[in-house]
Amino acid sequence: MHLEPIWQAPVQQQVYRELLNAFSYPGQVKNLNTLIADHHALHALLATLLDGESRLADTTGQLKATHWSLLQAQNVAVEQAQFIVADGKQSTELHPNLGSLASPEHGATLILMVDGFYSQGHAVSLQLKGPGIATTTMLDVEGLNQQWLEQRAQWNQHFPLGVDIILASPNAIVALPRTTHIQVQTKET
Amino acid sequence: MNAQLNPAVKTAYNFGFLDEYAKKEIRRVTLKAICIPGYQVPYASREMPMGRGFGTGGLQLSLALIGQQEQVKVIDQGSDDSVNAVNLRQFIEMTCPGIDTTTRTQDATLIQSRHRIPEQPLTEQQILVLQVPYPDPLVIVEPSEDKRKVMHGEADYSRLLVKLYEDIVQFNEITISHRYPTKINQHYVIDPSPIPRWDVPKLHQSKALILFGAGREKKIYAVPPFTHAEPLAFEDQPFRVENFDDASGQRRACVRCGCQDSFLDEFTQETGQKIYQCSDSDWCEQQLARRSESGNS
Amino acid sequence: MSYVPIKGGGQAIAGAAAVTEFLRTEQALHQPNAQALDLQTIQFQLRHLVDRVISEGGVYHPELAALSIKQSLGDTLEAAFSLRAWRSTRPRLCATPALDTSKMRVIRRISAAFKDIPGGQMLGATPDYALRLLRMELINESDATFQHYAKEWLKQSNPTATTPMSFPKVISALRADGLLPALEADRTAQAFDITREPLIFPVSRSATLATMARAETGSLLALAYSNMRGYGDVHPTVAELRVGYVPIMLPHAVTGELIEAGEVLVTECEVIAMYEAQSDAKPVFTLGYGACLGHNEVKAISMAILDRALQKGKKDGPTNPSEDAEFVLLHIDGVDSMGFASHYKMPHYVTFQSDLDRLRTAQQQEACT
Numbered sequence: 001m002h003l004e005p006i007w008q009a010p011v012q013q014q015v016y017r018e019l020l021n022a023f024s025y026p027g028q029v030k031n032l033n034t035l036i037a038d039h040h041a042l043h044a045l046l047a048t049l050l051d052g053e054s055r056l057a058d059t060t061g062q063l064k065a066t067h068w069s070l071l072q073a074q075n076v077a078v079e080q081a082q083f084i085v086a087d088g089k090q091s092t093e094l095h096p097n098l099g100s101l102a103s104p105e106h107g108a109t110l111i112l113m114v115d116g117f118y119s120q121g122h123a124v125s126l127q128l129k130g131p132g133i134a135t136t137t138m139l140d141v142e143g144l145n146q147q148w149l150e151q152r153a154q155w156n157q158h159f160p161l162g163v164d165i166i167l168a169s170p171n172a173i174v175a176l177p178r179t180t181h182i183q184v185q186t187k188e189t
Numbered sequence: 190m191n192a193q194l195n196p197a198v199k200t201a202y203n204f205g206f207l208d209e210y211a212k213k214e215i216r217r218v219t220l221k222a223i224c225i226p227g228y229q230v231p232y233a234s235r236e237m238p239m240g241r242g243f244g245t246g247g248l249q250l251s252l253a254l255i256g257q258q259e260q261v262k263v264i265d266q267g268s269d270d271s272v273n274a275v276n277l278r279q280f281i282e283m284t285c286p287g288i289d290t291t292t293r294t295q296d297a298t299l300i301q302s303r304h305r306i307p308e309q310p311l312t313e314q315q316i317l318v319l320q321v322p323y324p325d326p327l328v329i330v331e332p333s334e335d336k337r338k339v340m341h342g343e344a345d346y347s348r349l350l351v352k353l354y355e356d357i358v359q360f361n362e363i364t365i366s367h368r369y370p371t372k373i374n375q376h377y378v379i380d381p382s383p384i385p386r387w388d389v390p391k392l393h394q395s396k397a398l399i400l401f402g403a404g405r406e407k408k409i410y411a412v413p414p415f416t417h418a419e420p421l422a423f424e425d426q427p428f429r430v431e432n433f434d435d436a437s438g439q440r441r442a443c444v445r446c447g448c449q450d451s452f453l454d455e456f457t458q459e460t461g462q463k464i465y466q467c468s469d470s471d472w473c474e475q476q477l478a479r480r481s482e483s484g485n486s
Numbered sequence: 487m488s489y490v491p492i493k494g495g496g497q498a499i500a501g502a503a504a505v506t507e508f509l510r511t512e513q514a515l516h517q518p519n520a521q522a523l524d525l526q527t528i529q530f531q532l533r534h535l536v537d538r539v540i541s542e543g544g545v546y547h548p549e550l551a552a553l554s555i556k557q558s559l560g561d562t563l564e565a566a567f568s569l570r571a572w573r574s575t576r577p578r579l580c581a582t583p584a585l586d587t588s589k590m591r592v593i594r595r596i597s598a599a600f601k602d603i604p605g606g607q608m609l610g611a612t613p614d615y616a617l618r619l620l621r622m623e624l625i626n627e628s629d630a631t632f633q634h635y636a637k638e639w640l641k642q643s644n645p646t647a648t649t650p651m652s653f654p655k656v657i658s659a660l661r662a663d664g665l666l667p668a669l670e671a672d673r674t675a676q677a678f679d680i681t682r683e684p685l686i687f688p689v690s691r692s693a694t695l696a697t698m699a700r701a702e703t704g705s706l707l708a709l710a711y712s713n714m715r716g717y718g719d720v721h722p723t724v725a726e727l728r729v730g731y732v733p734i735m736l737p738h739a740v741t742g743e744l745i746e747a748g749e750v751l752v753t754e755c756e757v758i759a760m761y762e763a764q765s766d767a768k769p770v771f772t773l774g775y776g777a778c779l780g781h782n783e784v785k786a787i788s789m790a791i792l793d794r795a796l797q798k799g800k801k802d803g804p805t806n807p808s809e810d811a812e813f814v815l816l817h818i819d820g821v822d823s824m825g826f827a828s829h830y831k832m833p834h835y836v837t838f839q840s841d842l843d844r845l846r847t848a849q850q851q852e853a854c855t
Contacts, residue, residue, distance in 0.1 A: 009209055013256045016216050020254070023223040024398040024413055025313070049220075051213050053682060082217075101342025102335075103686065105221045105230045131226050131374055131416040134394075159376060160342060164224040177224035179374060179413075208577050214682070231684035235574040240567070241822045242829025266836045268495075273832050275495040304836045322829070333812055335687040361851040366840035385840040405822045407684045431843040455839055468836055 006047040015048040022175035027128040027137040029117045031172045041168045057081035088114035091147030104160035115143030116169045125185040205252040206284040211235050215253040222411040227377030229324045229408040245404030247320035251301045259288045262297035267305040267468035292471050306388040308451050308472040311397035319382045321403040326370040326380040344376050371420045386430045387452040392418035443467045446476035528552035537780025543569025544700035546750045563824040592730040597656050599725045605653035656726040698789045702820030710788035713795050713808040720794045722757035729753045755786035759794045
């Protein structure tokens with residue numbers, strides 16, 4: 001039986017290393033092209049991280065029954081989810097688990113699907129600071145509704161509570177842990 | 190169906206010994222640990238074929254990380270040849286066929302270490318995994334884990350500071366030698382594992398990710414790169430590293446390579462005389478090689 | 487692929503393995519026809535040892551438990567450790583529904599609470615009422631005598647149609663009389679899997695029992711004994727202790743129907759403790775439950791007492807160590823505790839160097855004042 005790359009252990013290990021790097025150095029773009037061929041980076045992430053013990057909420061409705069049975073994850077509401085998939089272009093009001101003072105790790109991981117990490121018409125330009133970043137770093141994201149950043153600011157205002165975000169374009173990822181300070185750069189016309 | 194072994198390679202154990210579900214749990218926990226610098230994330234922690242207390246936590250972190258192209262260095266007390274390091278390295282060689290192991294710090298992509306951080310500064314291409322016996326610095330003032338979690342969440346370390354103050358009153362010094370409590374990203378205070386004070390400054394603004402694994406206590410925590418890491422101290426009692434000066438106030442040198450700025454092991458010879466040698470064996474090797482090359486002796 | 491060359495440390499480890507193997511096989515020097523231990527010999531003639539290792543290893547595999555005893559030269563902590571480490575490598579296939587111990591094929595079943603019970607008191611194989619006199623005649627036991635006994639015993643034993651295959655639970659009657667709290671209505675709760683999730687206190691009773699089920703026997707016994715002697719007030723009466731084979735029911739891969747896949751030897755103990763008031767209901771007796779793989783009565787009884795003590799501690803706050811969940815549950819795992827005790831033998835010279843520095847500085851300070 002031929003297994004697609006994203007379900008193979010060696011590929012998942014490499015995807016994990018890219019994720020580890022992404023969270024360690026927030027704002028750095030990690031291209032997964034060579035690893036995952038035609039698969040969307042989102043599927044590579046979910047296949048790598050999730051199993052039967054995980055709770056997943058898909059607000060996009062994009063995941064099909066075949067995906068769910070392969071992932072083995074439990075299909076739950078946003079409030080109970082450890083992992084949430086959402087569309088970066090459309091901001092919906094979500095109430096994810098922010099964790100607690102005693103157990104902040106229960107704060108959810110939100111995966112936002114975006115178009116890419118380059119600057120074009122509707123890109124947001126972000127200045128990032130915090131752990132993992134030597135001074136500051138700049139990040140352009142195409143297809144990210146700014147209201148997500150406003151929600152994030154609300155969720156993350158009382159560290160250690162908060163939500164950790166992965167931005168996933170078709171072939172690349174960027175991680176924004178709750179510790180990253182984000183400032184939206186206004187464009188100069 | 191989830192990640193499967195390549196059926197062409199028939200071995201008794203999965204690559205990396207742990208099954209893929211165990212690796213996934215460790216991976217999820219590790220990523221959360223990076224997001225909450227210094228917070229001890231609980232995990233199920235599988236039993237390994239070496240004893241609890243012998244590095245099973247660090248090992249699980251490493252086995253979840255290791256890939257085919259890895260260059261792995263394993264040290265204990267700074268030495269690649271220490272029995273604990275040898276045992277772990279042989280296990281990794283056996284269960285991760287095809288990877289390379291090395292003693293050279295700068296060649297390693299993954300370094301697993303017990304009780305030392307290498308003298309050679311690490312880079313963004315490297316990951317350091319430290320073996321941890323006691324993950325929680327508050328254990329000396331509060332035996333209940335339940336209560337400690339609340340103190341950590343609130344960043345309430347007043348009882349720990351009182352303990353340090355009591356030391357100063359009694360001994361005129363903070364008496365904690367290794368496992369020096371260090372505040373990460375201005376919130377969580379960690380036990381940095383039994384590294385000497387000498388190594389604590391290396392946590393601050395490190396270029397490399399530093400991961401901490403406690404197998405028996407079932408916790409994983411992290412100090413991300415470029416993160417503030419400050420050992421606890423008082424204004425009039427600043428943090429001090431170990432002193433290697435001799436009686437005349439001269440900084441001792443390694444008897445083997447001559448280095449005067451590394452952590453030294455003390456040996457008493459049969460004559461009763463004390464000699465000092467670099468704890469970091471690879472550092473010592475390379476210093477020695479450098480000195481012979483440039484003609485110094 | 488390149489590896490670090492083997493030097494002193496590696497040679498020492500190889501030497502230790504070789505001399506340990508020498509000790510394991512040394513008998514051949516003293517007895518020319520010495521034979522390697524047969525796993526079946528261990529399984530049959532040292533069955534309680536095997537049961538202990540199965541229970542502490544946390545996996546029901548009598549043959550591999552026997553192997554772990556053989557390779558560890560009889561060290562129960564080491565044997566349980568090897569078995570647990572093997573278990574760690576096994577993938578999870580599925581979980582059975584909760585096993586019904588009332589279906590147990592009983593080999594021993596007693597109650598201290600009543601003189602007689604439905605089905606009768608079955609003493610079974612127990613040393614409880616035996617005289618602990620050394621049986622010197624076993625020193626030079628002949629193969630012939632050994633091989634004779636089991637056959638003869640089977641011939642003279644007389645299984646009658648009146649011996650039931652299973653026995654009702656004693657506490658069912660007590661429950662029916664309203665003397666015990668009613669069972670919880672929700673029967674769908676999932677068991678807590680201690681091998682998949684970490685313990686975050688306060689933990690559920692499911693997590694407590696699971697942790698104790700594979701705990702080290704001596705550790706459980708010591709803590710339960712402390713409660714028995716007065717560091718606690720469980721004052722237990724054994725309602726029922728039963729030992730026997732419980733059928734493992736697995737769902738059929740296609741039809742989903744439950745099929746018996748085999749049976750495992752289990753020891754189960756239910757103790758009745760002091761009665762307590764219930765809010766808006768009559769007062770009832772309280773119950774403590776203990777169960778483990780294999781035949782290990784001391785473990786099951788200790789577990790039941792600690793279960794009761796921990797339930798009380800959770801409700802009223804602990805007033806004794808045996809009632810404190812963190813104190814009990816974090817110190818009874820044999821693999822964790824023996825590992826850590828042993829780790830003190832590892833090199834600690836860098837930390838000691840650091841300690842020397844601190845003490846010398848403190849001594850200097852003392853000298854200055």
